[in-house]
Amino acid sequence: xxxxxxxxxxxxxxxxxxxxxxxxxxxxxxxxxxxxxxxxxxxxxxxxxxxxxxxxxxxxxxxxxxxxxxxxxxxxxxxxxxxxxxxxxxxxxxxxxxxxxxxxxxxxxxxxxxxxxxxxxxxxxxxxxxxxxxxxxxxxxxxxxxxxxxxxxxxxxxxxxxxxxxxxxxxxxxxxxxxxxxxxxxxxxxxxxxxxxxxxxxxxxxxxxxxxxxxxxxxxxxxxxxxxxxxxxxxxxxxxxxxxxxxxxxxxxxxxxxxxxxxxxxxxxxxxxxxxxxxxxxxxxxxxxxxxxxxxx
Amino acid sequence: xxxxxxxxxxxxxxxxxxxxxxxxxxxxxxxxxxxxxxxxxxxxxxxxxxxxxxxxxxxxxxxxxxxxxxxxxxxxxxxxxxxxxxxxxxxxxxxxxxxxxxxxxxxxxxxxxxxxxxxxxxxxxxxxxxxxxxxxxxxxxxxxxxxxxxxxxxxxxxxxxxxxxxxxxxxxxxxxxxxxxxxxxxxxxxxxxxxxxxxxxxxxxxxxxxxxxxxxxxxxxxxxxxxxxxxxxxxxxxxxxxxxxxxxxxxxxxxxxxxxxxxxxxxxxxxxxxxxxxxxxxxxxxxxxxxxxx
Numbered sequence: 269x270x271x272x273x274x275x276x277x278x279x280x281x282x283x284x285x286x287x288x289x290x291x292x293x294x295x296x297x298x299x300x301x302x303x304x305x306x307x308x309x310x311x312x313x314x315x316x317x318x319x320x321x322x323x324x325x326x327x328x329x330x331x332x333x334x335x336x337x338x339x340x341x342x343x344x345x346x347x348x349x350x351x352x353x354x355x356x357x358x359x360x361x362x363x364x365x366x367x368x369x370x371x372x373x374x375x376x377x378x379x380x381x382x383x384x385x386x387x388x389x390x391x392x393x394x395x396x397x398x399x400x401x402x403x404x405x406x407x408x409x410x411x412x413x414x415x416x417x418x419x420x421x422x423x424x425x426x427x428x429x430x431x432x433x434x435x436x437x438x439x440x441x442x443x444x445x446x447x448x449x450x451x452x453x454x455x456x457x458x459x460x461x462x463x464x465x466x467x468x469x470x471x472x473x474x475x476x477x478x479x480x481x482x483x484x485x486x487x488x489x490x491x492x493x494x495x496x497x498x499x500x501x502x503x504x505x506x507x508x509x510x511x512x513x514x515x516x517x518x519x520x521x522x523x524x525x526x527x528x529x530x531x532x533x534x535x536x537x538x539x540x541x542x543x544x545x546x547x548x549x550x551x552x553x554x555x556x557x558x559x560x561x562x563x564x565x
Numbered sequence: 566x567x568x569x570x571x572x573x574x575x576x577x578x579x580x581x582x583x584x585x586x587x588x589x590x591x592x593x594x595x596x597x598x599x600x601x602x603x604x605x606x607x608x609x610x611x612x613x614x615x616x617x618x619x620x621x622x623x624x625x626x627x628x629x630x631x632x633x634x635x636x637x638x639x640x641x642x643x644x645x646x647x648x649x650x651x652x653x654x655x656x657x658x659x660x661x662x663x664x665x666x667x668x669x670x671x672x673x674x675x676x677x678x679x680x681x682x683x684x685x686x687x688x689x690x691x692x693x694x695x696x697x698x699x700x701x702x703x704x705x706x707x708x709x710x711x712x713x714x715x716x717x718x719x720x721x722x723x724x725x726x727x728x729x730x731x732x733x734x735x736x737x738x739x740x741x742x743x744x745x746x747x748x749x750x751x752x753x754x755x756x757x758x759x760x761x762x763x764x765x766x767x768x769x770x771x772x773x774x775x776x777x778x779x780x781x782x783x784x785x786x787x788x789x790x791x792x793x794x795x796x797x798x799x800x801x802x803x804x805x806x807x808x809x810x811x812x813x814x815x816x817x818x819x820x821x822x823x824x825x826x827x828x829x830x831x832x833x834x835x836x837x838x839x840x841x842x843x844x845x846x847x848x849x850x851x852x853x854x855x856x857x858x859x
Contacts, residue, residue: 319659323683326695326698387581391581393568409593414791421596423819477576
């Protein structure tokens with residue numbers, strides 16, 4: 269915004285309206301004419317309805333298909349209401365195995381990504397200009413890399429160099445390699461509001477380095493650590509593109525869903541979808557409410 | 566570095582540096598380098614590795630050049646990903662602007678929650694929802710027949726249309742949030758001023774809102790393009806053998822062809838494509854990498 273473009277000057281020149289009392293001018297600019305204003309707000313409302321319908325209708329239809337008494341997941345024709353697909357789902361051993369794998373992988377990813385992400389944020393905070401930029405670029409690069417490539421490179425590296433085949437362990441390593449980036453960004457955002465004077469003061473007053481870290485740095489970062497853990501776990505839980513290449517013979521819940529859709533599709537998949545969406549909606553609502561309350565003075 | 570040492574002492578600093586080195590070197594950089602090295606080697610049996618057969622070659626890259634089908638799919642993936650990115654931008658721009666500059670009070674908060682919820686629903690489930698919508702007896706077909714536009718149900722999962730529709734839906738929120746964040750920091754007085762001075766609505770957007778939102782637009786486009794070009798889930802679920810995606814060929818080299826060096830070469834080409842797109846966006850919008858991914 270350093271130069272004044274000719275276009276802007278033209279816009280300024282166009283605006284040489286005859287001078288009017290302040291009140292009428294205000295009203296005119298707020299709403300050019302009542303009809304145009306009504307049209308605009310009508311269009312806005314129409315777009316909003318359309319946008320949110322687009323966002324939610326597909327999910328609603330998928331959920332509704334769970335309750336249709338049909339062998340295939342569909343809403344048309346409606347053959348009667350049933351909840352039997354929940355029962356089918358809960359009896360599916362493969363689903364439980366996949367869920368268990370997902371939980372282990374998620375916990376593993378949090379265990380790797382959280383300390384590493386915090387260390388990365390602390391390191392970046394302690395580096396200066398040039399070095400900081402280079403390290404930062406390296407650290408965010410996995411976030412800008414397609415997931416399949418992260419999976420492939422991890423698979424080749426560990427399998428060919430160390431004879432480690434795909435499986436839960438490689439899945440954790442592959443997912444953590446980019447999820448750590450998210451943790452780092454979240455911790456870094458919190459760090460920006462940190463007053464380093466606190467640490468200096470503690471040191472001056474004779475605290476040890478470990479005490480400074482445990483009693484000052486960590487407690488300050490705590491809220492972002494909780495949020496980052498949740499995000500890291502969810503990212504891991506829903507990951508498909510990376511996991512597909514490093515999973516070996518293990519199956520996570522997301523991989524299970526995809527394979528069910530591609531082979532042997534029944535509304536039991538929809539039942540799983542309803543459960544996952546339900547948990548998501550409740551979780552998001554609770555998180556949002558708590559965040560609101562925290563923001564209130 | 567001295568700052569770290571002074572604040573946390575050498576044992577903690579050593580832990581911090583080691584963790585970062587482990588992440589950046591062992592988990593990120595080395596695997597990528599090994600993959601690139603691998604892509605320049607022939608597909609060998611384990612006992613042949615290190616023998617005179619183990620030489621660098623461009624053969625794996627020539628495969629793509631000489632295989633017309635793969636080449637066509639590669640270019641299809643590029644233009645379709647560009648299309649997905651563009652459509653997503655057009656769909657998301659108004660809602661991001663509305664949320665950032667127009668909505669006020671509790672309504673804005675409600676919209677924010679409504680936007681966040683589908684973001685946390687699994688990508689596979691979001692895609693599966695479209696699987697049902699697009700199926701032969703699905704709501705879209707029924708609606709089109711109800712309107713009399715088609716007589717027979719059509720297979721929407723046959724061509725690239727289904728994949729593109731599914732991708733726009735799956736990645737929409739990766740566009741909304743960067744746009745929203747960028748637009749939110751725009752002082753509303755600037756828009757008021759432009760309006761008071763008589764600028765038309767398109768001109769306000771072209772001269773004030775879009776220039777201000779450049780970093781957000783660049784971030785959103787980069788994320789969407791990267792996700793689209795690198796997507797395996799959406800084409801696998803919503804595509805057909807006739808509408809294959811470049812990632813599906815890569816997958817087949819690994820797990821059906823059993824030719825990992827060949828798959829690595831294709832993967833590296835995909836990586837270069839995404840890198841090229843990032844550089845293009847940074848140049849086009851004149852932003853730095855530091856402004857991205859915030």
